[in-house]
Amino acid sequence: MSSPESVTSSITVLAENIGGIDSSEVTLEPGVNVLTGRNATNRTSFLQTIMAALGSRRSSLKGDADAGRAELEFDGKRYERYLERRNGEVVFDGDPYLEDPELADLFAFLLESNEARRAVRRGDELRELIMRPIDTDEIEADISTLEAEKRDLDDRLERLEQLDSELPGLESKKRELENEIETTTEEIADLEDELEAFDLDVEASRDRKAEIESAFADLQTARTELESIEYDLETERESHAELERERDELEGELEAFDDDDHESPDRLEGRIQELRARKRSLDTTVSELQSVIRFNEERLADDGVELDLEDHVESGEEDDGDITEQLLADDDVVCWTCGSQVGRDRIESTLERLRSLRQDQLEERSELQAQIDDLSSRRKELRERTQRRGEIETRLSAIDDELERREQRIEELETEVEQQRTRIDELESEAEAFENAEYGDVIDTHRELNRLELELEGLEDDRDDVQARIEEIEGKIEARSELEDRRETVEAELTDLRTRVDRIEENAVDAFNEHMESILSILEYRNIDRIWIDRREKTVREGRRKVTQTAFDLHIVRSTDDGATYEDTVDHLSESEREVTGLVFALAGYLVHDVYEIVPFMLLDSLEAIDSTRIADLVEYFEEHVDCLVVALLREDAESLSDEYAYVREI
Template sequence: MSSPASVSSSITVLAENIGGIDRTEVTLEPGVNVLTGRNATNRTSFLQTIMAALGSRQASLKGDADTGRVELAVDGNQYTRVLERRDGEVVFGGDPYLDEPELADLFAFQLESNEARRAVRSGDDLRELIMRPVDTDEIEAEIASLEADKRDLDDRLEQLERLEAELPGLEDERAALNDELESLAERITALEADLDAFELDIEASRDRKAAIESGFADLQAARTELESIEYDLETERESYAELEAERDELQAELAALDDDHDSPDRLEGRIQELRARKRSLDATVSELQSVIRFNEDRLEDDGVELELADSGTDGGDITEQLLTDDVVCWTCGSHVDRGRIESTLERLRSLRQRKIDERRDLQSQIDELATRRTELRERSQKRGELETRLSAIEDDLEHRQQRIADLEADHDDQQARIADLEADTDAFEHAAYDDVIETHRELNRLELEREDCEAERDEVQARIDEIESQLAARSDLEAQRDTVETRLTECRTRVDRLEETAVDAFNEHMDSILSLLEYRNIERIWIERREKTVREGRRTVTRTAFDLHIVRSTADGTTYEDTVTHLSESEREVTGLVVALAGYLVHDVYDVVPFMLLDSLEAIDSNRIAALVEYLAEYADCLVVALLREDAEALSDSYSYVREI
């Protein structure tokens, strides 16, 4: 399967003081590479050498060396890894292929110590193993951000719906105002005609008439100015009242935000500290499991082999040695009671379980602190927005208060001026001009009314134009909301889809491999994905579990469900390899590293190993497998073979 991390030419591996290797240089080829030989020929050490060059820390320094080195040449690129012993610990340096080797350690480096294989052997949580590389904190943070964006878009679209509902009333109001303007125009035209029809001696009263018309023109202008002042004053007072109401609401909202002594930065530091502790616990749990498994295996073999044929020991002594319940300790060589070793193993198991429980509690604390950190950040942002808006409102209120005072003074001055002008026009009241004066007054009133009506009509039209302009952007907002909803759904279901993909991949490949390897009494091995309720700290939450099922059949064709503990060693190893392969495919590990490494397949017979290697070769550019000579004989001659390391 070609990938961005593909291999197209020969690979050179140079190693010094790694595992049991003094120094070696080996050339590998794209495709399948078989490391073959007897036991204790450094095949596993060479696989660890490749792992170290690729970035893994699961490699050991030769016991009698203080430094070790690996060089890996791939497609013209050179990668190095240096191991140094410092204060009793091995420190890794250099420039490896991968900066973050977690994916490769879990799913590409399938040695006996591989966690996927160990998880099947010990019945551990397969879901936790396969989904470990998924950063759920990052997904939850993205979900929170998208939810905030969606709420904002929903609010804006809801506002547009309210504006759209307002349009019909505004359009009716505009039509009514246009009708009223037409009526006023007709009445004004009629009054102007009446004025023209009055029979006055123009020559004799021209000056008098001009004075009358000038007086009424000044009065009309003054009244128009007063109307304008009153409108501006009313507008300013309404705006002032609205700002006061908004200020009160913001002050109440700000008061409702309780002070909190925690800070997001402090919580972030605490979260990072807890995550570091959790990573340390992960390493401790892994190391404990390795120690427990090693000691269990040695205990099953009764420790170090007894020297039964020692000279000077008669047959009775040999019989007595065989009947004793002692084993030879593989660390110090002395005879130790089996019960003491088993007791020590039990304490190690208890310690491992305590570490697992501690890791689970740490994850719960991390989740709670992350939630609290998000709340504090949102609260701090909200408080800042409220304070900024309050400051702007206070400045605006001060400005409008001064504007209202100025308008009130202008209003008083204008009323006094109108009173003076009305007194002047009253002086023109004369019998000969009574009708003319009354007509002028009515015409004045109607023209003022028309001006007010036109101003109101213009305001309504401006509001209609504003709403239509905002509605024009609705389609873009709806498209943005659809995009956010799609991304939100993708984020919310990302973990579920990865889980489903992992289960489907395992079940599909398990079916194919079981069919290929022909285990006679196994009908099916499959994973069921189900929901379960668990406690996390003080909360009860729903979590997903992967249940491994084994269906067997008897000679008469009857099927029944069995347990992992009843699988043969060969069947367990194959199942563990398929779990690792499922994780390899689900997390696109082939895009990260082009190698897949296999070791410790002795429990599987040679013909099945050959079929399994051929199957796995389809999924990695470079598959390196370590085999005994008799197991390697069943493999294809077309593969590349390395017989000496």
């Protein structure tokens, strides 16, 4: 069948040290290729060579070789695979046709060891085999990604709905503003006409009008400047008040320090050094006491010093037996300091006093260490306080300088405010003088005209803002159709992913049942009415919980001679029937997983259990679904096949 990976040219297969092959080069053709010969003629090894070049690791290296090679060349491309024995294992390398051979191993390389065929022969669970290439974890990850995208699209569409509902209000607001603008514009035009109607044609009148306009302009400018100066003055006063608050806080913190404590870190350092010297002296004493105690304990355990008894014998003393008895007495020992014989209890008493003295020294050392730790903490605290006091004093000095500068600036601004207010009073007096003159109506008209012009400017700004918002919303709403299309696509992809496993299972069952029915009809197994797979759900335990899983049940229906039907099991199928069922199951997997799109080859082997006529029909049936079918047969089985096939009789 035609596919993206169709084979259109002859295929050259090269094998070196693969299986039982030393070296061989064979040419195959698109379509059906039949490898014929007796048993043990390297037909299976040749199929393993093709498998290796295509990417499978289920090929073997020749037993007496350390390295081998498989090569496949067709359609102007070459695929090589190298096999090498390392540390008792065969390692694969090279550039094969497939990066991942799992699908091909399961459903295209149908040798006797093929898992699909073996699963049917053994009556194993078939669903696991069909679903093995499906990465359910990846599907779940894709579902999670799409669900997140769908939530984002829903949020964006919801926001667009809200924006869409905002448009009518904005349009209404825009119309109101345009009406107000139109009304204000008409009023301005009326005032301008009114000004024109005044008798101001003479040059003097024009000069007077300019004088009036200049006076009002100066007054407005002066008021604006006053506002600016007052703002600066208020800012300076706030900064001044903030600095005063900070100064009060720092002064309070400074007063909180204990000024009566005249301890200095240097004096504490001297005291710490004295205590450390005392502690070192105690350490030495404790160490020496420990050595003395240990030495005496060891001597006491050895019953005192060893005396040379031979010296006593040579001196003629006859009481050496008594001396020996004394040395060996349980309660007396020889003092190792003076050599006299003393009671053990006296030495133990002395040792106890030494231990007590050592313990006293240890306790004193602990007390000294505690004093050292306290003084060190106090010294650290004093240094930190001294450092903090210095930081506060530095900051207070800076604050005083800053306060002085700001007070001076406040005085300057207050003076400017007074001066500006005086100037405004003068300008207002001038304006009032104009108003009391014969041009009072003109001045009133100018004042109203200026107000309306400012109002018009504000209305136009508001209208422009509303228009900009409308255009912004309309621009976003234009993207709604794209978002809705994408949401539909995501929804469809989610549905596809969520049902993908079910669809693959259904398609696999349908494919098997359809092809099995056709094959049984073609091969005419008269005592088999039907073989089909039924999908069912079963409850299984995973850890502490129960889950529902799908299972594939293989059903076989037979008929008796009197026409009665009954259901049988795989165990009761003949070897031929089991092999055909296994091959059809593999073909269903081949088609369901579109294996023909990734590898254009299918390999068949170990068909001896099927009679030659049925083999011919089976090969013809498989030929319809494969670009290049390579089948290994015994010579007698190959005789029933079409003469149009390509035959390889020697490898």
